[in-house]
Amino acid sequence: MEELYRQAYQIALAARHPLLVSHPKPDGDTLGAMIAFGHALDAVGKEHTRFCVDVPPKQYGFMPGVDRVISDVSQVRTARPDAVFVFDAGDLRFAGIDQLLRELAPQHIVNVDHHVSNARFGTVNVVVVDASSTAEVVHRMMMANYVPITHSIATCLLTGLCTDTSNFSNPATSAPALAVGAALLRHGGKFSAVLKHLVRNKTVSVLRLWGIALSRLTYNEQYGTASTVITLQDLATTQAEEEATEGLSNFLNAVLDVPTVMVLRELDGGMVRGSLRTTGKRDVSLVAKALGGGGHKKAAGFTVRGQLEERDGRWRLLVAN
Numbered sequence: 006m007e008e009l010y011r012q013a014y015q016i017a018l019a020a021r022h023p024l025l026v027s028h029p030k031p032d033g034d035t036l037g038a039m040i041a042f043g044h045a046l047d048a049v050g051k052e053h054t055r056f057c058v059d060v061p062p063k064q065y066g067f068m069p070g071v072d073r074v075i076s077d078v079s080q081v082r083t084a085r086p087d088a089v090f091v092f093d094a095g096d097l098r099f100a101g102i103d104q105l106l107r108e109l110a111p112q113h114i115v116n117v118d119h120h121v122s123n124a125r126f127g128t129v130n131v132v133v134v135d136a137s138s139t140a141e142v143v144h145r146m147m148m149a150n151y152v153p154i155t156h157s158i159a160t161c162l163l164t165g166l167c168t169d170t171s172n173f174s175n176p177a178t179s180a181p182a183l184a185v186g187a188a189l190l191r192h193g194g195k196f197s198a199v200l201k202h203l204v205r206n207k208t209v210s211v212l213r214l215w216g217i218a219l220s221r222l223t224y225n226e227q228y229g230t231a232s233t234v235i236t237l238q239d240l241a242t243t244q245a246e247e248e249a250t251e252g253l254s255n256f257l258n259a260v261l262d263v264p265t266v267m268v269l270r271e272l273d274g275g276m277v278r279g280s281l282r283t284t285g286k287r288d289v290s291l292v293a294k295a296l297g298g299g300g301h302k303k304a305a306g307f308t309v310r311g312q313l314e315e316r317d318g319r320w321r322l323l324v325a326n
């Protein structure tokens with residue numbers, strides 16, 4: 006693994022202009038890992054571009070360097086990157102840059118990730134499935150290359166760790182994850198800022214939305230699964246933003262006395278997104294994969310064409326063909 010970490014970092018240093026990419030609908034892990042890597046390149050004067058097809062949600066504004074993440078593909082074309090680093094994406098389709106890659110035909114695609122379902126799409130695949138987060142993978146890569154961990158790097162990586170371990174509480178919270186967390190605190194990572202902006206950030210309208218979803222929670226004993234739904238109507242009624250739904254499955258997984266939880270929510274355009282979490286032995290990525298999605302053993306998701314329907318007080322997912 007050490008050799009792979011060195012090889013990946015050398016590709017960045019040897020490239021004329023590396024392009025760093027976060028997956029669409031970015032979360033704290035893909036952004037934290039990508040931007041932290043960008044800070045390491047800044048430290049050695051390596052010009053690069055930070056890209057995500059979707060503009061990072063404003064809650065991530067506290068992360069140093071997030072302001073340099075661009076979403077304009079034409080700017081990427083102008084930079085003519087010759088090496089591409091993709092962070093936290095199990096599949097190139099998930100990176101949202103497949104078209105761009107065909108045009109650029111970069112010499113190297115470095116795939117930095119921790120998903121078990123990773124498609125190994127890179128010319129170099131730094132895929133560490135026992136890592137809690139891509140941030141932890143990037144930290145290991147930095148250690149192997151003697152990259153000094155600055156305050157900015159520490160805060161970005163800590164954001165990734167907190168995101169994927171649900172603030173050091175879910176089953177991804179391994180001894181190495183805690184050790185990396187401790188190292189990042191020692192190097193000036195702002196844990197209080199992460200908690201303030203990513204945990205203690207729920208508005209009244211968000212909690213009202215969660216309240217609606219909680220009131221619909223049902224338990225299927227046969228599958229050991231609790232599930233609930235959020236409709237577009239609920240979003241309209243509570244005036245909560247769509248991102249408000251993201252934390253609900255993690256919250257349920259953290260507090261509910263049931264091994265597996267599933268949250269289904271309607272998206273615009275006749276799609277339904279499912280989030281699966283488990284604290285049990287089940288591998289929920291298999292369920293997600295069967296429905297065209299992917300993820301981790303303990304946290305996975307899928308998106309299907311369909312709709313949610315209530316009949317006699319029970320909610321069902323009707324999958325369209």
Ligand SMILES: [Mn+2]
Nearest residue numbers: 034093138139
């Ligand atoms: Mn991740």
